[in-house]
Amino acid sequence: MVAEIITIGTEVVMGSILNTNSFFLSQKLIELGIEVHFHTSVDDNEKRLESIIKTAISRADLIITTGGLGPTKDDMTKEIIAKALGLNIELDKTMENNIIDMFTNGNWVMTDNNQKQAFKPTGSKFIENTIGTAPGIYIEKDSKKIIMLPGPPVEMELMFEKGVINLIKDDLNIITRSINLVGIGESSLESKLNNLNLNSRNFSVLTFAKKGVVEIKIIAKGKDKNKLEEEIINRIEIIKEEFNDYIYSYDSISLEEVIIDLLNKKRWTLAVAESITGGIISSKLTKIAGASSVFNRGLITYSNTSKIEELGVKKESLNKYGPVSKETAYEMAKGLFLKSNVDIALSITGLAGPGGGTQEKPIGLVYIGIITNKFEKVFKYNFNGNRNLIQERAAVKALDEIRKLIKQ
Amino acid sequence: MVAEIITIGTEVVMGSILNTNSFFLSQKLIELGIEVHFHTSVDDNEKRLESIIKTAISRADLIITTGGLGPTKDDMTKEIIAKALGLNIELDKTMENNIIDMFTNGNWVMTDNNQKQAFKPTGSKFIENTIGTAPGIYIEKDSKKIIMLPGPPVEMELMFEKGVINLIKDDLNIITRSINLVGIGESSLESKLNNLNLNSRNFSVLTFAKKGVVEIKIIAKGKDKNKLEEEIINRIEIIKEEFNDYIYSYDSISLEEVIIDLLNKKRWTLAVAESITGGIISSKLTKIAGASSVFNRGLITYSNTSKIEELGVKKESLNKYGPVSKETAYEMAKGLFLKSNVDIALSITGLAGPGGGTQEKPIGLVYIGIITNKFEKVFKYNFNGNRNLIQERAAVKALDEIRKLIKQ
Structure with missing residues (x-):
C-alpha cells in the first residue's frame, strides 16, 4: 500500500507553523509497513485543494489529510474531498446531538459554525475526537482509503493512534524500535555505533538528537516477522552492552x-x-x-x-x-x-x-x-x-x- | 509571483527528519512578497521526482528545490529537472577545477562521484556553497525560475540568504502583522471578524488557533508599501475596537x-x-x-x-x-x-x-x-x-x- 500525506492550511505554506503532522504520520505509517511517496501541503484555497486531492487519488492507495475540518469557512476539506469523489454531504443527527451536548455541558456558546462539524460525505464514517470539537472522517471508495484528521497535532496524533491504525494496517512488516539515551552526545554516539556495524540490507540503525537526549532507531523490514524481531533483539543486546549506562528507556517512554x-x-x-x-x-x-x-x-x-x-x-x-x-x-x-x-x-x-x-x-x-x-x-x-x-x-x-x- | 517548494529525499517522506526547509523557505519567500501555494516532498525515485517537477512547472512561476544535489547515485535533482525542461547536462570546467582544488587543499580523497557535482544543465548558473561540497543551481526558462539547493539546512539557509534572494526579488510587497488574543475561541472570533468585512483583494485576514490562544493574521499585498502599511493600521484599529479586551500582544510577543x-x-x-x-x-x-x-x-x-x-x-x-x-x-x-x-x-x-x-x-x-x-x-x-x-x-x-x- 502506498500513501500520500496532505497537510492543508495557509499557515503551513506561509511558514507560520512547522509541519510536524507529515513527520509524525510518516513515522507511524512506516511502522505499519506502509510506504509514503509524497507529502503535499496546500493553502486554504478551494481550487488548489481540489486539484491536490485529485492528483493524490490518482497516485496513492491511502490518503491522509490533516487540517481544514474546523468550524470556520476556511475549513473545507470534507466538502472538497466529497466533491472530488462525487459524493454528497449530509447531516449526521447523532453527531449533531453530541456537539450540542458538549457545548451544553461545557457551558460554552454554540455558534452556527459548530453545526458544520456534524456534516459528513455520504457513506463515510466519523473518527472520534475525544479532546477537540472536530471529528475525523474515513471514506473507502474504489479501493482507495481516505482519512481526514484535524490539524492540531495533539488531537491528530491521539486520533491516529486510537481510531486510524485499525483502519489501515496491512501485512507487510516493518518493525521499528527506539533506544533512548541521556548523557551522551549524538556525534560521539554515532561514531561508536558505526564501529558496531549494525546496518544491513534489512536493517537501518539511525540516531536522532532531541532536547538533551538522543534516540537510536532501528528499522527492520522484511516478510518474516519473527526473524526480524529476533534480529532486532540481537542488535539491541549489542547496543546495550556498549551504552548501558546511558540508556534510560525503550520506544516512546520519556x-x-x-x-x-x-x-x-x-x-x-x-x-x-x-x-x-x-x-x-x-x-x-x-x-x-x-x-x-x-x-x-x-x-x-x-x-x-x-x-x-x-x-x-x-x-x-x-x-x-x-x-x-x-x-x-x-x-x-x-x-x-x-x-x-x-x-x-x-x-x-x-x-x-x-x-x-x-x-x-x-x-x-x-x-x-x-x-x-x-x-x-x-x-x-x-x-x-x-x-x-x-x-x-x-x-x-x-x-x-x-x-x-x-x-x- | 507564485512559488512552490519541493523537498527531495526518502528521509523526508519516511519521517526520519522533520522538514524544516519548507518552513524556512516559506517564511523567507513571504517576506520577499512571494506567495507560496504548495509544498511537495518526494522520495529519491526518478519517475516520481520527474512527475512532481512537471506538475510544479505547470502551476508555479518560481520553484525552489532542496536535496538531491550530492555526489551519490540517489542524488538526481539536476538531471531530472534538466530532462523535464528538455535541457542537456554539461561539465563546467571552472567548477571542476574548484572541486579539485578544494579536495587538494583539504587533503581529502576525491572520488569519481565528486566530479558529478561539476555538471549543470545547459544555460544554468551555479549558486556558491561556501560551507559544503554541493553547489546550488539557477535556471531561468520560459519565464519560470528554478532554483536547486542542497538539503542540509545550514548550507541551504546560508545559500538562500547570500545567493538566492537577489535572483528572485520582485517589486511586489507583502506585509504581515499578527494580533494575538486570549480568552476567546477561534470560531466565535471568526464569526465576529467576518462581520467586520476586513478582507479585500489586497488584504487577507485569517485566524489561527494555538495552545489556548488565537492569532489574527493580516496579510497585505500590493505595490505601494506606504499605502499598505496605512491600511493595515486602519484594520488593526477596527479589530482593536471590537476585541480590545482579548488582545494581549502584536506579532511574535508571547x-x-x-x-x-x-x-x-x-x-x-x-x-x-x-x-x-x-x-x-x-x-x-x-x-x-x-x-x-x-x-x-x-x-x-x-x-x-x-x-x-x-x-x-x-x-x-x-x-x-x-x-x-x-x-x-x-x-x-x-x-x-x-x-x-x-x-x-x-x-x-x-x-x-x-x-x-x-x-x-x-x-x-x-x-x-x-x-x-x-x-x-x-x-x-x-x-x-x-x-x-x-x-x-x-x-x-x-x-x-x-x-x-x-x-x-
Missing part, C-alpha cells in the same frame, strides 16, 4: 515517566527546589499521570529572599558564595530535605543569561544538589546554548541524576 | 513576555502556588529574561501535606471541601500572599485526570485564586482535553487572569 515509575516502585518520594530551571523539572514530572503519589512538592525559589525563607539558605552563604554556588545548591537541597520529609531532595541553581556571566561564573554554569538519607552530593556542570536551551539542558541533566540515583 | 513586561513596568512582584499545573505557569514565566526582578517564587504544592505546610491551607478545609475547591484555591492564594510579601499571589488547583473525576467535580474542573492588597477572587473554569491539554489550558487561563488584573 525520561520523566521512567523516574515516576521507578519512584512509585520503590515507594520513594521526591521534592524539588528549582532556581535556574524555574519550574521546568517540576512541570515535566507532574505532566506524568501517577506523579501525585511520589512528587511531594516543588519550590521555585527564584529570588534570594525565597531561598532564605523557603529553604533556610543562609544569608551569609548567599553573600559570600553567591546564589550560583556549590554552597547555595547544597543548602537549598538540605533545607528542602529537612522541611519536606521526602526520600530525595533535589536542588538546582545556575546562570541562564542573557547577561550576568563572569569569567569565574560564566553563563551556563549550573549546580545540582541531591540529598537523601544516605547520600549528599553537589554536581557542577557547564551548558551552552541560549537561555532556554541552558534551562532545558540543566533540567534534563537533573532528571538524569535522579534517575541514576534511583537505579542504584 | 503572553508571558507581556506579563513580565507589565509587572516590571509597574514594579509589581508575583508569587504562584500551583497544584494542577505542576510548575507550568512558573516555568513559562521564568523562561522570559527579566523574570527574576518580578517573579518572587513558585510553590508547587502537589500533595495535601505540602498545601498545609507551605501555604497554611486548613486540614479541615481539605477534608470538607476537597483539594479541588473554591475554598482550597482561596486558602492557597491567601497563604502565599501572607508569606511572600508580593503584590499578586496566584493559586491554581484542579483535576487533570486521567481518573478521579465525579459528576460534581469532573475532570477539567479548575479553580484559580488571585489575591492582592485590594482584590480577592476565585475563578471557576471547566476545560476539556486530555491531562496535558487541561494543564496547558488552565495555565494559559491563569496567565490571562494575571494579565487582566495588571492592565486594570
Whole structure:
C-alpha cells in the first residue's frame, strides 16, 4: 500500500507553523509497513485543494489529510474531498446531538459554525475526537482509503493512534524500535555505533538528537516477522552492552515517566527546589499521570529572599558564595530535605543569561544538589546554548541524576 | 509571483527528519512578497521526482528545490529537472577545477562521484556553497525560475540568504502583522471578524488557533508599501475596537513576555502556588529574561501535606471541601500572599485526570485564586482535553487572569 500525506492550511505554506503532522504520520505509517511517496501541503484555497486531492487519488492507495475540518469557512476539506469523489454531504443527527451536548455541558456558546462539524460525505464514517470539537472522517471508495484528521497535532496524533491504525494496517512488516539515551552526545554516539556495524540490507540503525537526549532507531523490514524481531533483539543486546549506562528507556517512554515509575516502585518520594530551571523539572514530572503519589512538592525559589525563607539558605552563604554556588545548591537541597520529609531532595541553581556571566561564573554554569538519607552530593556542570536551551539542558541533566540515583 | 517548494529525499517522506526547509523557505519567500501555494516532498525515485517537477512547472512561476544535489547515485535533482525542461547536462570546467582544488587543499580523497557535482544543465548558473561540497543551481526558462539547493539546512539557509534572494526579488510587497488574543475561541472570533468585512483583494485576514490562544493574521499585498502599511493600521484599529479586551500582544510577543513586561513596568512582584499545573505557569514565566526582578517564587504544592505546610491551607478545609475547591484555591492564594510579601499571589488547583473525576467535580474542573492588597477572587473554569491539554489550558487561563488584573 502506498500513501500520500496532505497537510492543508495557509499557515503551513506561509511558514507560520512547522509541519510536524507529515513527520509524525510518516513515522507511524512506516511502522505499519506502509510506504509514503509524497507529502503535499496546500493553502486554504478551494481550487488548489481540489486539484491536490485529485492528483493524490490518482497516485496513492491511502490518503491522509490533516487540517481544514474546523468550524470556520476556511475549513473545507470534507466538502472538497466529497466533491472530488462525487459524493454528497449530509447531516449526521447523532453527531449533531453530541456537539450540542458538549457545548451544553461545557457551558460554552454554540455558534452556527459548530453545526458544520456534524456534516459528513455520504457513506463515510466519523473518527472520534475525544479532546477537540472536530471529528475525523474515513471514506473507502474504489479501493482507495481516505482519512481526514484535524490539524492540531495533539488531537491528530491521539486520533491516529486510537481510531486510524485499525483502519489501515496491512501485512507487510516493518518493525521499528527506539533506544533512548541521556548523557551522551549524538556525534560521539554515532561514531561508536558505526564501529558496531549494525546496518544491513534489512536493517537501518539511525540516531536522532532531541532536547538533551538522543534516540537510536532501528528499522527492520522484511516478510518474516519473527526473524526480524529476533534480529532486532540481537542488535539491541549489542547496543546495550556498549551504552548501558546511558540508556534510560525503550520506544516512546520519556525520561520523566521512567523516574515516576521507578519512584512509585520503590515507594520513594521526591521534592524539588528549582532556581535556574524555574519550574521546568517540576512541570515535566507532574505532566506524568501517577506523579501525585511520589512528587511531594516543588519550590521555585527564584529570588534570594525565597531561598532564605523557603529553604533556610543562609544569608551569609548567599553573600559570600553567591546564589550560583556549590554552597547555595547544597543548602537549598538540605533545607528542602529537612522541611519536606521526602526520600530525595533535589536542588538546582545556575546562570541562564542573557547577561550576568563572569569569567569565574560564566553563563551556563549550573549546580545540582541531591540529598537523601544516605547520600549528599553537589554536581557542577557547564551548558551552552541560549537561555532556554541552558534551562532545558540543566533540567534534563537533573532528571538524569535522579534517575541514576534511583537505579542504584 | 507564485512559488512552490519541493523537498527531495526518502528521509523526508519516511519521517526520519522533520522538514524544516519548507518552513524556512516559506517564511523567507513571504517576506520577499512571494506567495507560496504548495509544498511537495518526494522520495529519491526518478519517475516520481520527474512527475512532481512537471506538475510544479505547470502551476508555479518560481520553484525552489532542496536535496538531491550530492555526489551519490540517489542524488538526481539536476538531471531530472534538466530532462523535464528538455535541457542537456554539461561539465563546467571552472567548477571542476574548484572541486579539485578544494579536495587538494583539504587533503581529502576525491572520488569519481565528486566530479558529478561539476555538471549543470545547459544555460544554468551555479549558486556558491561556501560551507559544503554541493553547489546550488539557477535556471531561468520560459519565464519560470528554478532554483536547486542542497538539503542540509545550514548550507541551504546560508545559500538562500547570500545567493538566492537577489535572483528572485520582485517589486511586489507583502506585509504581515499578527494580533494575538486570549480568552476567546477561534470560531466565535471568526464569526465576529467576518462581520467586520476586513478582507479585500489586497488584504487577507485569517485566524489561527494555538495552545489556548488565537492569532489574527493580516496579510497585505500590493505595490505601494506606504499605502499598505496605512491600511493595515486602519484594520488593526477596527479589530482593536471590537476585541480590545482579548488582545494581549502584536506579532511574535508571547503572553508571558507581556506579563513580565507589565509587572516590571509597574514594579509589581508575583508569587504562584500551583497544584494542577505542576510548575507550568512558573516555568513559562521564568523562561522570559527579566523574570527574576518580578517573579518572587513558585510553590508547587502537589500533595495535601505540602498545601498545609507551605501555604497554611486548613486540614479541615481539605477534608470538607476537597483539594479541588473554591475554598482550597482561596486558602492557597491567601497563604502565599501572607508569606511572600508580593503584590499578586496566584493559586491554581484542579483535576487533570486521567481518573478521579465525579459528576460534581469532573475532570477539567479548575479553580484559580488571585489575591492582592485590594482584590480577592476565585475563578471557576471547566476545560476539556486530555491531562496535558487541561494543564496547558488552565495555565494559559491563569496567565490571562494575571494579565487582566495588571492592565486594570
